[in-house]
Amino acid sequence: MATLHIDGNPYEADPRQNMLQVSLTHGFDLPYFCWHPALGSVGACRQCAVRQYRNEDDQQGQIVMACMVPAAEGTRISIQDEEAREFRKSIVEWLMINHPHDCPVCDEGGECHLQDMTVMTGHAYRRFRFRKRTxxxxxxxxxxxxxxxxxxxxxxxxRYYKDYAGGRDLDAFASHNHVYFGRSEDGVLENEFSGNLVEVCPTGVFTDKTLKGHYTRKWDLQSAPSVCAHCGLGCNTLPGARYGGVRRILNRYHHDINGYFLCDRGRYAYESVNRPERIRHPLLHEDAHDTDTHSKPEFCSVDHALKRARDRLHSARRVIGIGSPRASLESNYALRALVGEDHFHNGLPAAESHLVNVALDILRHGPAKAASLREIEEADAVLILGEDLTQTAPRMALAVRQSIMRAPEETARALGVPAWNDRAVRDVIQTDRGPLYIAAADETRLDDAATSVVYRAPEDLARFGFAIARAVHGDAPPVDDLPEEDAAVAQRAAEALANAKRPVIISGTSLGNESLLRAAANIAWALLRREKPAALAWVVPEANTFGAGLMGGRPLREAYQAVSSGAADTAIILENDLFRRTHDVDVERFLQSLKSVIAIDSLRNRTTDRAHVVLPAGTFAESDGTFVNNETRAQRFFQVLAPEEDVLESWRWLGHLESGTAPSEEPRWKELDDVLAAMARDLPELAGARDAAPAADFLKNGSKFPRSPRRFSGRTAMLAHRDVSEPKPPVDSDSPLTFSMEGSVTIPPAELVSHYWSPGWNSVQALNKFQEEVGGANRGGAPGVRLIEPEKATHSFFTDIPAAFTRSDQKYLVLGLHHIFGSEELSRHAPALAERIPEPYVAIGEADATARGVNEGDEIVLRILGRQHKLRARIRTRLPQGVLGVPAGFPGLTGLVFPADGHW
Amino acid sequence: MISMLKTLWLVFKHAFHKRVTIQYPEEKAYLAPRYRGRIILSRDPDGGERCVACYLCAVACPVDCIALDSAEDEHGRRYPGMFRINFSRCIYCGFCEEACPTYAIQLVPDVEMAEYNRQNMVYEKEHLLIDGQGKYHGYNYYKVAGLAIGGKGKGEAENEDPPIDPKSLM
Incomplete structure (x- = not known):
C-alpha cells in the first residue's frame, strides 16, 4: 500500500491504481467520462482534472488528469483546488454546447452520468448562443x-465494443467536432454483447430499445436482486418492474462472475415475463388426453384447482414428480419432498443427466477447482474443448476474449506501463495475443481471437483433448493413431498451458459427449500434477442444471418406464416442457398412459396443453429461489414484483398440494426459509444454499431493505382507479426486502442490493459506492456460496479414450448447434430477441455438400429417429465430413437428443 | 361613556360598508390567473399534446398522487398513455407545474372539485387534457428539442445546424 495525499490529507491506496480510481474509492466526488473501471484510462475527456504537487513544499503544482496519474507513494493532488474546479466546469460547458434540449424525452434522463457530472461541476447556465451541431x-x-x-x-x-467485446461493426467516423459513432451503414449491431452500450454510454446516445416501448424512469422501477435464468452462468441482474410488468434488465455487479457486463440474451429475454401466453390463472382440462374432442382448458379459482389436483393425487396409485433444470432448487426440492426421493426425476433426458453427473463428479472427486468467470478473465492460457461459447455460455466468451490480453500485458508491465493505462498497453502489445486454443465442431465466434482452432467431430475433439493431457504429463494415457496435424497442435497447446501461470480448461455438455468432459479433466489434472493451478470451467445449458444434478433425481427415461410398467399413474410436472426434452413419441405415450397430469409452469407450452390441472408458476421475476451455476455457486434471486393474479412460486404450489384436502389447511411451506432448512437437513450437499443470501429475518437498524427507490412516484395514484383508498403493500415473508420505498437506507449486503444510487450519483456509475474499492470486490463479499470445492485427494486419470470418428455412407452424425438467440426456451418468447433468431437450417460441411451436389439454401429432408425435417442447407466450410448440424432447441427440432444419427 | 359612543358609531358606520361576503355559488369569487387550483394538461400551439411523459411531475409530487405511463406514437413522439391524478390526495402545491419542462401540466383557477363520492376525485387523462394552451402561450417543446419526430427532422429545431455528413472529413 502506498500513502498519498488528497487535499492535504493522507490516504492509503493500492499503487497499481490511478488517482481517479483512488479518489473515487475514498469517496471523493471527482467527475469523469472516458474512464471506465473495466476499460481503463485514456485521458481523453479531460474531465477529471486535479492539481498535482511535486512534494510538500511545492505550492505551484500543475493541472493533470487524475486518471493518468499513478497512485505512487507520496503523490499529492488537490481536487478542491480553485483552478482545477474551474477547469472541470469549463470542460462540461464545452461538452454541453451541442448537447440537445432532450432530457425530458431522453431515456437516460434521471440516470445520466452527464447530468450527474454537470451538476457536480456546477455548470448551470448555457452561455454559448450559436447553433447546435446535429x-x-x-x-x-x-x-x-x-x-x-x-x-x-x-x-x-x-473502446468497449471493439477493444473489449471484439465487435467489428461500430466505429468512430469523421473528424473534429463532427466525430460520429455508429455503423458504416444502418443495420443490426452484430456483437452479442451490444446491450452493454446502454450502460457504457455516459449519456443517452445508446439506450435500451425494449425499454423505450414501455418507458419508465429509474426512480420508478421497483427492483430486486436477481439471477439470469437463461443460461448456466448465473450472471447477476437487476430487473426493474412497474405496473405489474418487468420493464428492463440492468447488470448487477458480481466481482467473480459477470462484472460490469451481460450478454444480449440475458439483457433482453425479460420480455418473456410480460407475454400474453403467460399462464396467470389455474386451468382445468378434464379431457386433456382425449385428442378427439378438441376441448379447451378452462380457468378456475385457486381453491377449486387445488381441490381437483389434490383429489387426483389422493386417488392416484402412485405419484411421480418430474423436476426441471430451469426451476429453482427450492421448487425441485419441494417436489422431491412431495413425491418422495424414489419417485423424483430431475427432468433431464438420460444422456444429459449422465453428462451432468460426470461433470459434477469430476468437480466432487477431482483436485481441479471450477473456474469463475473472473478467473477465466485472468487466465493467461485457455483451452476450449468442444464448446461454441458465444452461443452456449455467452458471458464466458467475453471473459475468454479478455484472457488473451493477459500474457502480452506482461510485456507492458515489464516496461513499467500500468495495466490501467489502456492506450499505452495496447501500443506496447500491438497485435500480440495470449494463447487461446479452440477445439470445436464448427466455426465459433471466438475463432478470430484464437491461436489455433481445430475442427473435428466430437470423438476426435475428445481424442485431441486426451492427447494434450498426455503431452502435459506422461502419466496421462496416450492416444493412438492421432493425425499428425492434430498431434502437433496438441503439443503446442500443451506447452502453452504448461507454461502459463493460470491456465483454464473449458468444456461442456453442448455436444453431448462425455469423453470431452473426461479429456478436459485429464488436462487440468495433468497440469495440477505439474504444480500449475489449472482450473476447469464447465458449460451447462440451463440456469439450474447443476442444481437439478445435485438434487440427485432419476432421468426422464425412468419416469417413462415407471408409467409404462404401470407402477405410477399420476405425474406432477414442474416447469418442464417434456416435448423439448425427449422424442415426441415417447412423451406422447407417457402422457397418454397417465391418469392424471398436474403441470406447474409460467408459459403455455405443449406439455401444459396436455395437463389436467395447470397451476400458474411465477417466473424468475415473481419468485424467490436459488439457482446453482456452472461453478456450483448457489445464488438467490428475489421477487421483483408481487404477482397480482393467481401466480405463485412453484414451491408454494407444491406446499399447497401437500397440505391435505381442506383448502383452509396450512400449506407445508409457509416461507422460503422453511424449504431451505428442510433441504439442508435432507441433502447435506445443498446445505450451503441456505447461506446464499441472508434469511428473511435479517434486519439492519431494525428495518428490511426497500425494493423501490427512495423517490418512487405515484404511490397514491397507481391503483387509485380501482379503489381510491390505496391498498396495503404486499408483505414479503420470504426475504429481507419490502415492497415499499421505506426501509433501511444503508448499503445492504451484496446479495440484497436492489439499486445503485448514491447522493449525486444517479447513473449506474453509483456502483462505485457499492464496491470495496472501485472496480474491485462487492462490498461485503461476492454473493453466493460455492457448493463444491476441490478435494486434495489423489486421483487417477480417465483412460477410456474413445475411438476415432468414422464416417459412414449410410448415416450422418447430427449435432445440435446452439444459438444465443433461439436455443433457450424462455428467451424465445421475448419479441426483441425473437427478431434475432435465425430460420431453422441444416449445416453441411463443404465436402459433403459437394459430394451430394447441395447448394446453399437448397431444401433437404433430413430423417432423425424416424422424424422428417425439411430444412434449408447452410454450407459450412469448417464442419467435418460426415457431420451435420441443426440448431438446437428450435421449433420442429426439439426433443432430439444430440448427437443423433441422421439420414438424408 | 365617550368610548362606548365611539364604538357604537364605528359599528354603525360599518353597516354602510361594501359587503366582503360574496353570495357563492350564485356569485363567483375572483381567482387570480395564477391561482393554484384544478390541474389540467394542455396542448401546444399546433394542437399536439404537450406532455411528453417525462415523469418529472410525478417525481416532484410530495404526496405521490400523479401516476402516468408513457407511450410512443408511430412518429416517435412520446405521450402519456395513461395519466392519473388522485385529487383526494393532491395538496395543490404546484410543484408538478414547476417541474414540467414543457408547460404541459398547469394549475388553473378552478376550485369547484368537491364530490360526494371520493372515488370520483380520481381523474384520468380524458378528464385532465384540455384543448388549449392554458396559461402559457406559444411554447412548443419539440421545436427546441433535438429529437426528431414526425414533421420535424434532425437539424430542423430552433437554433440547430443541418445534420453533418459523417462520411466527410471536412
Whole structure:
C-alpha cells in the first residue's frame, strides 16, 4: 500500500491504481467520462482534472488528469483546488454546447452520468448562443436505440465494443467536432454483447430499445436482486418492474462472475415475463388426453384447482414428480419432498443427466477447482474443448476474449506501463495475443481471437483433448493413431498451458459427449500434477442444471418406464416442457398412459396443453429461489414484483398440494426459509444454499431493505382507479426486502442490493459506492456460496479414450448447434430477441455438400429417429465430413437428443 | 361613556360598508390567473399534446398522487398513455407545474372539485387534457428539442445546424 495525499490529507491506496480510481474509492466526488473501471484510462475527456504537487513544499503544482496519474507513494493532488474546479466546469460547458434540449424525452434522463457530472461541476447556465451541431441516427436493430445528437465524444462505446467485446461493426467516423459513432451503414449491431452500450454510454446516445416501448424512469422501477435464468452462468441482474410488468434488465455487479457486463440474451429475454401466453390463472382440462374432442382448458379459482389436483393425487396409485433444470432448487426440492426421493426425476433426458453427473463428479472427486468467470478473465492460457461459447455460455466468451490480453500485458508491465493505462498497453502489445486454443465442431465466434482452432467431430475433439493431457504429463494415457496435424497442435497447446501461470480448461455438455468432459479433466489434472493451478470451467445449458444434478433425481427415461410398467399413474410436472426434452413419441405415450397430469409452469407450452390441472408458476421475476451455476455457486434471486393474479412460486404450489384436502389447511411451506432448512437437513450437499443470501429475518437498524427507490412516484395514484383508498403493500415473508420505498437506507449486503444510487450519483456509475474499492470486490463479499470445492485427494486419470470418428455412407452424425438467440426456451418468447433468431437450417460441411451436389439454401429432408425435417442447407466450410448440424432447441427440432444419427 | 359612543358609531358606520361576503355559488369569487387550483394538461400551439411523459411531475409530487405511463406514437413522439391524478390526495402545491419542462401540466383557477363520492376525485387523462394552451402561450417543446419526430427532422429545431455528413472529413 502506498500513502498519498488528497487535499492535504493522507490516504492509503493500492499503487497499481490511478488517482481517479483512488479518489473515487475514498469517496471523493471527482467527475469523469472516458474512464471506465473495466476499460481503463485514456485521458481523453479531460474531465477529471486535479492539481498535482511535486512534494510538500511545492505550492505551484500543475493541472493533470487524475486518471493518468499513478497512485505512487507520496503523490499529492488537490481536487478542491480553485483552478482545477474551474477547469472541470469549463470542460462540461464545452461538452454541453451541442448537447440537445432532450432530457425530458431522453431515456437516460434521471440516470445520466452527464447530468450527474454537470451538476457536480456546477455548470448551470448555457452561455454559448450559436447553433447546435446535429447528426442523423441509425437503426441499430431491435436492442439499441441510437440518438447521436446527445454524444459527448468520450469514445467509451467504441473502446468497449471493439477493444473489449471484439465487435467489428461500430466505429468512430469523421473528424473534429463532427466525430460520429455508429455503423458504416444502418443495420443490426452484430456483437452479442451490444446491450452493454446502454450502460457504457455516459449519456443517452445508446439506450435500451425494449425499454423505450414501455418507458419508465429509474426512480420508478421497483427492483430486486436477481439471477439470469437463461443460461448456466448465473450472471447477476437487476430487473426493474412497474405496473405489474418487468420493464428492463440492468447488470448487477458480481466481482467473480459477470462484472460490469451481460450478454444480449440475458439483457433482453425479460420480455418473456410480460407475454400474453403467460399462464396467470389455474386451468382445468378434464379431457386433456382425449385428442378427439378438441376441448379447451378452462380457468378456475385457486381453491377449486387445488381441490381437483389434490383429489387426483389422493386417488392416484402412485405419484411421480418430474423436476426441471430451469426451476429453482427450492421448487425441485419441494417436489422431491412431495413425491418422495424414489419417485423424483430431475427432468433431464438420460444422456444429459449422465453428462451432468460426470461433470459434477469430476468437480466432487477431482483436485481441479471450477473456474469463475473472473478467473477465466485472468487466465493467461485457455483451452476450449468442444464448446461454441458465444452461443452456449455467452458471458464466458467475453471473459475468454479478455484472457488473451493477459500474457502480452506482461510485456507492458515489464516496461513499467500500468495495466490501467489502456492506450499505452495496447501500443506496447500491438497485435500480440495470449494463447487461446479452440477445439470445436464448427466455426465459433471466438475463432478470430484464437491461436489455433481445430475442427473435428466430437470423438476426435475428445481424442485431441486426451492427447494434450498426455503431452502435459506422461502419466496421462496416450492416444493412438492421432493425425499428425492434430498431434502437433496438441503439443503446442500443451506447452502453452504448461507454461502459463493460470491456465483454464473449458468444456461442456453442448455436444453431448462425455469423453470431452473426461479429456478436459485429464488436462487440468495433468497440469495440477505439474504444480500449475489449472482450473476447469464447465458449460451447462440451463440456469439450474447443476442444481437439478445435485438434487440427485432419476432421468426422464425412468419416469417413462415407471408409467409404462404401470407402477405410477399420476405425474406432477414442474416447469418442464417434456416435448423439448425427449422424442415426441415417447412423451406422447407417457402422457397418454397417465391418469392424471398436474403441470406447474409460467408459459403455455405443449406439455401444459396436455395437463389436467395447470397451476400458474411465477417466473424468475415473481419468485424467490436459488439457482446453482456452472461453478456450483448457489445464488438467490428475489421477487421483483408481487404477482397480482393467481401466480405463485412453484414451491408454494407444491406446499399447497401437500397440505391435505381442506383448502383452509396450512400449506407445508409457509416461507422460503422453511424449504431451505428442510433441504439442508435432507441433502447435506445443498446445505450451503441456505447461506446464499441472508434469511428473511435479517434486519439492519431494525428495518428490511426497500425494493423501490427512495423517490418512487405515484404511490397514491397507481391503483387509485380501482379503489381510491390505496391498498396495503404486499408483505414479503420470504426475504429481507419490502415492497415499499421505506426501509433501511444503508448499503445492504451484496446479495440484497436492489439499486445503485448514491447522493449525486444517479447513473449506474453509483456502483462505485457499492464496491470495496472501485472496480474491485462487492462490498461485503461476492454473493453466493460455492457448493463444491476441490478435494486434495489423489486421483487417477480417465483412460477410456474413445475411438476415432468414422464416417459412414449410410448415416450422418447430427449435432445440435446452439444459438444465443433461439436455443433457450424462455428467451424465445421475448419479441426483441425473437427478431434475432435465425430460420431453422441444416449445416453441411463443404465436402459433403459437394459430394451430394447441395447448394446453399437448397431444401433437404433430413430423417432423425424416424422424424422428417425439411430444412434449408447452410454450407459450412469448417464442419467435418460426415457431420451435420441443426440448431438446437428450435421449433420442429426439439426433443432430439444430440448427437443423433441422421439420414438424408 | 365617550368610548362606548365611539364604538357604537364605528359599528354603525360599518353597516354602510361594501359587503366582503360574496353570495357563492350564485356569485363567483375572483381567482387570480395564477391561482393554484384544478390541474389540467394542455396542448401546444399546433394542437399536439404537450406532455411528453417525462415523469418529472410525478417525481416532484410530495404526496405521490400523479401516476402516468408513457407511450410512443408511430412518429416517435412520446405521450402519456395513461395519466392519473388522485385529487383526494393532491395538496395543490404546484410543484408538478414547476417541474414540467414543457408547460404541459398547469394549475388553473378552478376550485369547484368537491364530490360526494371520493372515488370520483380520481381523474384520468380524458378528464385532465384540455384543448388549449392554458396559461402559457406559444411554447412548443419539440421545436427546441433535438429529437426528431414526425414533421420535424434532425437539424430542423430552433437554433440547430443541418445534420453533418459523417462520411466527410471536412
Amino acid at each position: 447528426f442523423t441516427n441509425q437503426d441499430l436493430g431491435p436492442f439499441i436505440n441510437h440518438e447521436m445528437n446527445r454524444c459527448i465524444q468520450c469514445y467509451r462505446c467504441v
